[in-house]
Amino acid sequence: MSIIVFVEDWNNVFKKASFEAVSYAKSWADLAGTSVTAITSTHAQDPGTLATYGADRILTLSLSATPFGTAQQLAAMAEEATGIVIAGTSFGRSVAPALAALANGSLSTNTTSIPSSIAPVTVERGAFSSKGIETIELSGNLPIVSFVPNSIGIVETHGIGAVSSFDAAGTDLLTVTDKTVASGKVALPEAEVVVSAGRGLKGPENWAMIEELATVLGAATACSKPVSDIGWRPHSEHVGQTGIQVNPNLYIAIGISGAIQHLAGVSASKTIVVVNTDTEAPFFKAADYGIVGDAFEVVPQLVNAMRAFKAEQ
Amino acid sequence: MNILVCISHVPDTTAKINFDAAGKGLDSTGVQFVINPYDEFSLTKALHLKEAHGGSITVLNVGGSETEPTLRKALAIGADQAIRINATPTDAITVAKELKNHIAAQSYDLILCGQESIDYNGQQVPAMLGALLNLPFVNACVDLTIDGSQATATGEIDGGHETYSGTLPLVVGGKKGLVEEKDLRIPNMRGIMTARSKPLAVAEPTENGAATQAVKFVKPAAKSAVKLVDSVDELVHLLHNEAKAI
Numbered sequence: 441m442s443i444i445v446f447v448e449d450w451n452n453v454f455k456k457a458s459f460e461a462v463s464y465a466k467s468w469a470d471l472a473g474t475s476v477t478a479i480t481s482t483h484a485q486d487p488g489t490l491a492t493y494g495a496d497r498i499l500t501l502s503l504s505a506t507p508f509g510t511a512q513q514l515a516a517m518a519e520e521a522t523g524i525v526i527a528g529t530s531f532g533r534s535v536a537p538a539l540a541a542l543a544n545g546s547l548s549t550n551t552t553s554i555p556s557s558i559a560p561v562t563v564e565r566g567a568f569s570s571k572g573i574e575t576i577e578l579s580g581n582l583p584i585v586s587f588v589p590n591s592i593g594i595v596e597t598h599g600i601g602a603v604s605s606f607d608a609a610g611t612d613l614l615t616v617t618d619k620t621v622a623s624g625k626v627a628l629p630e631a632e633v634v635v636s637a638g639r640g641l642k643g644p645e646n647w648a649m650i651e652e653l654a655t656v657l658g659a660a661t662a663c664s665k666p667v668s669d670i671g672w673r674p675h676s677e678h679v680g681q682t683g684i685q686v687n688p689n690l691y692i693a694i695g696i697s698g699a700i701q702h703l704a705g706v707s708a709s710k711t712i713v714v715v716n717t718d719t720e721a722p723f724f725k726a727a728d729y730g731i732v733g734d735a736f737e738v739v740p741q742l743v744n745a746m747r748a749f750k751a752e753q
Numbered sequence: 754m755n756i757l758v759c760i761s762h763v764p765d766t767t768a769k770i771n772f773d774a775a776g777k778g779l780d781s782t783g784v785q786f787v788i789n790p791y792d793e794f795s796l797t798k799a800l801h802l803k804e805a806h807g808g809s810i811t812v813l814n815v816g817g818s819e820t821e822p823t824l825r826k827a828l829a830i831g832a833d834q835a836i837r838i839n840a841t842p843t844d845a846i847t848v849a850k851e852l853k854n855h856i857a858a859q860s861y862d863l864i865l866c867g868q869e870s871i872d873y874n875g876q877q878v879p880a881m882l883g884a885l886l887n888l889p890f891v892n893a894c895v896d897l898t899i900d901g902s903q904a905t906a907t908g909e910i911d912g913g914h915e916t917y918s919g920t921l922p923l924v925v926g927g928k929k930g931l932v933e934e935k936d937l938r939i940p941n942m943r944g945i946m947t948a949r950s951k952p953l954a955v956a957e958p959t960e961n962g963a964a965t966q967a968v969k970f971v972k973p974a975a976k977s978a979v980k981l982v983d984s985v986d987e988l989v990h991l992l993h994n995e996a997k998a999i
């Protein structure tokens with residue numbers, strides 16, 4: 441028996457959230473007094489590196505292209521699992537519930553803590569769009585945890601790291617006909633820093649300074665809902681209750697009023713900075729640091745100050 | 754085309770969320786409930802598909818009688834019939850199994866859900882349903898075209914999109930993009946009047962036994978007052994030394 445962790449790669453390179461998933465599995469395995477088994481693609485580069493985060497056994501297999509096929513493959517391991525960990529990436533968010541249904545598991549998604557107890561497995565998860573924190577017991581069969589990327593952190597440790605191959609069948613019920621991913625950009629759900637802007641920026645032509653700030657900080661860019669509704673920015677950047685929910689270490693909100701629906705998707709961020717001309721903007725109530733000022737003056741200054749800071753590091 | 758839209762009944766996005774004194778669940782005093790915003794995109798997509806291909810739209814909720822106004826609203830927007838499975842589910846697998854049992858006894862070409870319900874933020878029911886029914890599933894679906902028995906669907910993935918093709922029936926977790934915000938329909942007087950005479954059937958649940966147990970709910974700790982700073986240099990200094998965020 442062991443804690444099984446699904447390790448996702450992107451173009452054969454492990455995702456950052458995958459290292460976090462192995463770290464999660466390691467914390468859980470230590471509590472349960474068991475080992476960590478990582479499951480990953482045969483194409484992944486250097487599977488042995490997973491030992492750095494605590495993997496004792498690394499099984500590689502020819503992974504299915506769709507979440508359903510992958511869930512079937514993971515379900516083949518269910519008998520050996522004390523528990524299963526899956527990072528809440530877009531792929532993982534489809535795999536975990538399918539796996540719970542196939543393996544008759546007990547699932548927590550949107551999880552933000554490691555287990556506080558293992559009999560039964562008890563974790564915290566976000567509910568009501570970060571307006572609430574739920575403590576949940578995985579009281580059924582086979583506990584499965586899907587966690588919010590960047591909520592646990594990556595921990596380096598030592599695992600045995602024995603790599604071997606493994607075979608399990610998965611059926612893809614769909615054919616992937618096209619895949620497009622913006623290259624060179626930090627994916628929003630995994631980002632440690634997010635630079636986000638709203639209607640206060642007046643028009644899409646003013647986003648260059650936002651992108652520049654994001655580049656300096658190695659950040660992902662995001663926006664408020666009206667900004668994506670008007671088409672100034674792509675839908676995929678819309679954060680909030682009805683958009684992507686983020687929890688970076690740092691969220692910088694520029695020209696965003698801080699409506700309740702916006703805050704619902706970003707308030708889990710560890711540190712929030714607000715730049716707004718209006719001292720009464722509700723966002724200041726949810727912020728750690730604020731600058732009352734015009735984005736068109738403050739942002740270029742901030743780009744320079746951050747660039748100077750980064751150069752010193 | 755026979756379309757099922759699964760509707761979740763959730764607090765309005767502007768609702769202030771409070772929990773009961775024991776922290777066992779939501780204190781619904783003063784909370785307005787609405788059709789889950791993601792489901793509204795799916796419902797509107799169903800209307801568009803019906804207009805193009807003909808057929809019928811069923812809306813379904815697994816919930817207590819308090820959810821009926823939400824189902825009536827879906828009828829007023831244009832669904833043909835509603836079903837309420839009379840249970841108060843405490844987790845997603847219970848909902849998914851109820852839905853599966855209903856669907857297995859019917860012949861739907863398409864099962865449209867929302868990507869996620871904004872109350873418990875599970876993002877679980879649709880993928881579970883696909884797996885239980887052995888049907889293809891597309892999450893975060895932002896585009897869907899149907900051509901005979903073939904479906905082409907695009908879903909958001911981290912940092913991009915993926916397009917799939919498959920055969921109906923298909924299960925979808927929909928969101929904005931499936932239709933646009935401006936396409937969403939507000940029930941008009943006529944819709945509300947005709948909704949009254951549309952069927953809303955109540956069925957008894959067939960499953961019991963949840964796989965998880967909510968122990969307690971709390972609100973996140975309140976933020977301390979914002980620190981207003983005058984210069985970007987001071988901000989960078991604080992972010993580095995105090996918040997350790999950079």
Ligand SMILES: Cc1cc2nc3c(=O)[nH]c(=O)nc-3n(C[C@H](O)[C@H](O)[C@H](O)COP(=O)(O)OP(=O)(O)OC[C@H]3O[C@@H](n4cnc5c(N)ncnc54)[C@H](O)[C@@H]3O)c2cc1C
Nearest residue numbers: 638639640664665680681682695696697699701702717735
């Ligand atoms: C069902 C529903 C769901 C919703 N979901 C979401 C969601 O998921 N995400 C979301 O973001 N919204 C959501 N909304 C919309 C939300 O209610 C707000 O309308 C929206 O967040 C406001 O966007 P904004 O802050 O960019 O624009 P505004 O409210 O127009 O605010 C612009 C801000 O910019 C400031 N400003 C103006 N000029 C400058 C300047 N030169 N420099 C600095 N600051 C300046 C202003 O003081 C103001 O505070 C939802 C609404 C509904 C009804």
Ligand SMILES: Nc1ncnc2c1ncn2[C@@H]1O[C@H](COP(=O)(O)O)[C@@H](O)[C@H]1O
Nearest residue numbers: 759814815866867869870875876877878
């Ligand atoms: N009680 C329910 N009754 C009907 N459909 C539901 C119910 N709960 C969830 N769903 C559907 O599943 C989707 C995702 O919900 P969830 O998995 O709870 O986040 C929702 O958008 C609905 O389409």
